[in-house]
Amino acid sequence: MQYRVLPLHNMRIFIHSRTNHWISGSNPVNVIIEAQNLRKNFGDLVAVDGIAFSVKKGEVFGFLGPNGAGKTTTMKMIASVSPRTSGVLQVFGMDPDVQPAEIKQHLGVVPQETNLDPDFTCFGNLFTYSGYFDIPAQTAQKRSDELLEFVQLQEKRDVEVEKLSGGMKRRLILARALVNNPDLLILDEPTIGLDPQARHLIWEKLKTLQAQGNTIVLTTHYLDEAARLCDRLVIMDQGEILVEGAPADLVKLHVGEEIVEVEKSAEVLSCLAGHNIPYEVTGDTVQIATDSSREIAKILLDCCQPKKMLTRPATLEDVFLKLTGRTLRD
Amino acid sequence: MAHLFSLPPISSRAGRVWHRNLVVFVRTWKVNFFPPLVDALLYLFAIGLGIGTYIKEVDGVPYINFIAPAILAISVMNSAFFECTYGSYVRMYYQKSFDAMIATPLSIEDVIAGELLWGATRSVLYVAIMLPVLVAFSVISLPLSLLALPLAFLGGLMFAAIAMCFTAITPGIDTLNYPMFLFITPMMLFSGTFFPLSLLPEAFQYIALALLPLTHIVAIMRMFTLPALSWIILLHLAWIAAVTIIFCVISINLMKKRLIV
Ligand SMILES: Nc1ncnc2c1ncn2[C@@H]1O[C@H](COP(=O)(O)OP(=O)(O)O)[C@@H](O)[C@H]1O
Ligand SMILES: [Mg+2]
Numbered sequence: 001m002q003y004r005v006l007p008l009h010n011m012r013i014f015i016h017s018r019t020n021h022w023i024s025g026s027n028p029v030n031v032i033i034e035a036q037n038l039r040k041n042f043g044d045l046v047a048v049d050g051i052a053f054s055v056k057k058g059e060v061f062g063f064l065g066p067n068g069a070g071k072t073t074t075m076k077m078i079a080s081v082s083p084r085t086s087g088v089l090q091v092f093g094m095d096p097d098v099q100p101a102e103i104k105q106h107l108g109v110v111p112q113e114t115n116l117d118p119d120f121t122c123f124g125n126l127f128t129y130s131g132y133f134d135i136p137a138q139t140a141q142k143r144s145d146e147l148l149e150f151v152q153l154q155e156k157r158d159v160e161v162e163k164l165s166g167g168m169k170r171r172l173i174l175a176r177a178l179v180n181n182p183d184l185l186i187l188d189e190p191t192i193g194l195d196p197q198a199r200h201l202i203w204e205k206l207k208t209l210q211a212q213g214n215t216i217v218l219t220t221h222y223l224d225e226a227a228r229l230c231d232r233l234v235i236m237d238q239g240e241i242l243v244e245g246a247p248a249d250l251v252k253l254h255v256g257e258e259i260v261e262v263e264k265s266a267e268v269l270s271c272l273a274g275h276n277i278p279y280e281v282t283g284d285t286v287q288i289a290t291d292s293s294r295e296i297a298k299i300l301l302d303c304c305q306p307k308k309m310l311t312r313p314a315t316l317e318d319v320f321l322k323l324t325g326r327t328l329r330d
Numbered sequence: 331m332a333h334l335f336s337l338p339p340i341s342s343r344a345g346r347v348w349h350r351n352l353v354v355f356v357r358t359w360k361v362n363f364f365p366p367l368v369d370a371l372l373y374l375f376a377i378g379l380g381i382g383t384y385i386k387e388v389d390g391v392p393y394i395n396f397i398a399p400a401i402l403a404i405s406v407m408n409s410a411f412f413e414c415t416y417g418s419y420v421r422m423y424y425q426k427s428f429d430a431m432i433a434t435p436l437s438i439e440d441v442i443a444g445e446l447l448w449g450a451t452r453s454v455l456y457v458a459i460m461l462p463v464l465v466a467f468s469v470i471s472l473p474l475s476l477l478a479l480p481l482a483f484l485g486g487l488m489f490a491a492i493a494m495c496f497t498a499i500t501p502g503i504d505t506l507n508y509p510m511f512l513f514i515t516p517m518m519l520f521s522g523t524f525f526p527l528s529l530l531p532e533a534f535q536y537i538a539l540a541l542l543p544l545t546h547i548v549a550i551m552r553m554f555t556l557p558a559l560s561w562i563i564l565l566h567l568a569w570i571a572a573v574t575i576i577f578c579v580i581s582i583n584l585m586k587k588r589l590i591v
Contacts, residue, residue: 079433128353131346131349132343133435
């Protein structure tokens with residue numbers, strides 16, 4: 001079986017810190033994707049506006065952003081199916097414009113839009129897809145069955161894909177992305193439109209892949225998903241990267257430790273202004289980001305007659321909303 | 331404009347796409363096996379027994395023997411054209427199969443080349459099922475009529491490529507009806523199929539020879555089935571080869587333009 005389920009969580013961190021010492025991040029062998037000033041225009045529309053990032057071997061790297069931020073466009077450029085307008089892009093040290101087939105041979109892609117082959121069964125989808133990678137039939141057969149088991153679809157082996165639920169389809173697509181044992185997995189909204197159970201199952205599989213040292217690039221607009229899975233992430237908006245970092249660091253840096261939420265009222269607002277405490281109003285609530293909720297709570301209780309108040313840890317969602325604003329996107 | 335005629339790079343991986351379509355065809359063989367049979371029988375009975383009782387002979391040939399090659403030629407045209415318009419469009423637009431394929435080492439050029447080869451193969455399969463029926467009614471002669479198979483491939487490739495050009499520029503599946511009405515149907519009638527080309531006014535004869543691809547397929551097919559070979563077959567073959575190459579190139583480039591953005 002290809003997937004050794006190893007208790008690798010700690011080990012992986014250990015390996016990483018070692019390689020980082022040796023190679024200090026700049027060795028091309030260790031850099032899977034390198035992008036500089038990467039740009040993509042569709043006619044007059046600038047979809048990706050000169051972004052730079054690099055993804056290292058073994059890392060789970062996330063792209064967060066509202067709809068239309070340019071995430072899918074970026075994934076397609078990495079996946080060597082959409083040519084960039086300008087800038088530098090290297091995948092495995094190769095240029096997607098020059099060696100697309102060589103790059104794609106080592107990629108696994110889960111597209112945003114489900115595109116399983118409706119003319120085949122679950123097994124047929126994996127087996128046929130293996131053919132596109134020139135995998136010999138016998139190997140492909142064995143591996144397809146292993147992968148069906150990996151995504152827990154072995155019971156649906158001979159079922160037409162049209163008959164699968166949304167969550168099963170997503171899992172099958174994940175399995176399909178693994179037929180060629182890829183060195184880099186690109187996942188565009190892997191859990192889009194799934195119910196919580198299905199999402200958790202996908203997360204679990206991704207965690208397993210991550211633990212085996214796979215390099216994964218994913219996009220999502222579920223912030224809990226990003227916080228859970230990503231070693232590092234960027235937040236994109238309107239084609240640009242706003243921030244980059246580890247999820248916990250980003251929360252600490254851009255919001256703080258905690259959020260105090262109070263019901264909005266004239267007294268509270270003027271009271272906060274009086275105490276020079278910065279706040280943000282969303283609908284009926286006032287949010288105060290802070291490193292010391294106790295202090296803020298004390299001031300509020302003592303001086304502002306708050307009606308309802310709660311304290312919670314700051315999350316990636318707070319960073320996201322702070323940086324990309326609260327207006328609705330399409 | 332120039333990029334429309336640039337020679338697309340195609341690898342042997344195109345065969346994978348061809349093979350995928352073949353596997354689906356074989357899986358659904360029952361649906362695919364009967365139309366050619368029924369088609370052949372319908373034509374033979376309706377035209378052979380119906381119209382044939384009024385028209386005994388054309389150019390000294392029994393009418394039913396005269397139209398038998400036309401039935402084959404029309405099938406070559408229809409099967410490849412349907413496959414690479416509706417079939418390819420469904421795979422491209424509704425099934426997103428091409429998107430899935432180009433995420434692998436396959437290039438878009440490989441994918442379209444595979445589709446064209448498959449369209450041509452559909453024509454061969456269709457003709458292969460029809461031939462025994464026509465032989466059974468002894469309206470075509472053996473062994474020369476077996477050359478209908480390689481001709482079906484060549485002619486099928488030509489119609490596949492022309493069809494793929496329409497598929498590359500059509501805004502939706504409905505507008506694919508236009509080439510059917512405006513191109514395929516007239517061609518089916520005016521290409522020397524059910525009456526000799528020589529009955530048309532002279533100007534129309536030239537137009538048919540210059541512009542209607544089916545004319546050339548019918549002419550060659552008739553030479554094989556009557557049989558009545560002549561050196562003019564070379565001119566017909568040259569015309570078909572030239573048009574096939576040009577449209578293969580254009581269709582692949584148009585598809586690339588549509589799909590790679
Ligand atoms: N094929 C295309 N043609 C024209 N515009 C496009 C195309 N694909 C994406 N866009 C535009 O590019 C921008 C970024 O889209 P996308 O990368 O899909 O964003 P995201 O995945 O972050 O939601 C959007 O404004 C979208 O409308
Ligand atoms: Mg997207």
